[in-house]
Amino acid sequence: METTVDEPSWLRTASWIGCPLAGGALGVGVWAVAAVAGGLVLGLVFAVIWAAERLVVTVSPTRVTLVRGDRTRRIEADLEAVYLDGKELVLRTTDGREIAREKTDLRNDELAPAFAQHGYPWRDEPPVER
Numbered sequence: 001m002e003t004t005v006d007e008p009s010w011l012r013t014a015s016w017i018g019c020p021l022a023g024g025a026l027g028v029g030v031w032a033v034a035a036v037a038g039g040l041v042l043g044l045v046f047a048v049i050w051a052a053e054r055l056v057v058t059v060s061p062t063r064v065t066l067v068r069g070d071r072t073r074r075i076e077a078d079l080e081a082v083y084l085d086g087k088e089l090v091l092r093t094t095d096g097r098e099i100a101r102e103k104t105d106l107r108n109d110e111l112a113p114a115f116a117q118h119g120y121p122w123r124d125e126p127p128v129e130r
Contacts, residue, residue, distance in 0.1 A: 002060035003114040005106055015050050019043040055104040057089065059114045064091060066102055075100055082115050083123040084108050090126070 006012075023043025027035035052069040059065075064082075066073045066089075080094045084104075089111065091100040108124065115122040 002058050002063075003117055004056065004058045005110050005114045006056045007054060007105065012051070012054075015047050019047040019050070055089070055102050055106065057104075057106065057111065057114065059118050059120065061118045064100075064115075064120070066100060068102065073100065079120055081123045081127050082111075082120050083126050084111065085126045092127070 020040045020043035023039035023041070023046070024036045025039070027037070027039025027042075054068065056067040057064065058067070062076060064075045064079075066075070075091060077091075077099055078094045079091055080096065081090075081092045083090055084107075085101070087103055087105065089100070089102045089104050089106070090098060092098050112122045112124070
């Protein structure tokens, strides 16, 4: 069994619909039809970039998988601490090594239950450096 933490589906859907529409709306006031098309394309490009930058975290009892765009990291290590340091998800091993630090917009209240459910040592704050 594993738990996946991702942005809400409504936000993903809204980004694919809202970004092009917002771009199109911006284009309406500039150059009518040509600008609207340009705005729609610009909004679509923004949505693609947003989707590629999104971090998806999958947690199981034996592995943490971090996916961003087409890059996947599978981490199978004894972890001493998992926490958010600002807007970065950090995984630290029992020997104090930081083996992952990934920028994310996922919140503490989304990530903490996923890690705790699978027995990982979630910390609400970064631990004191050794």
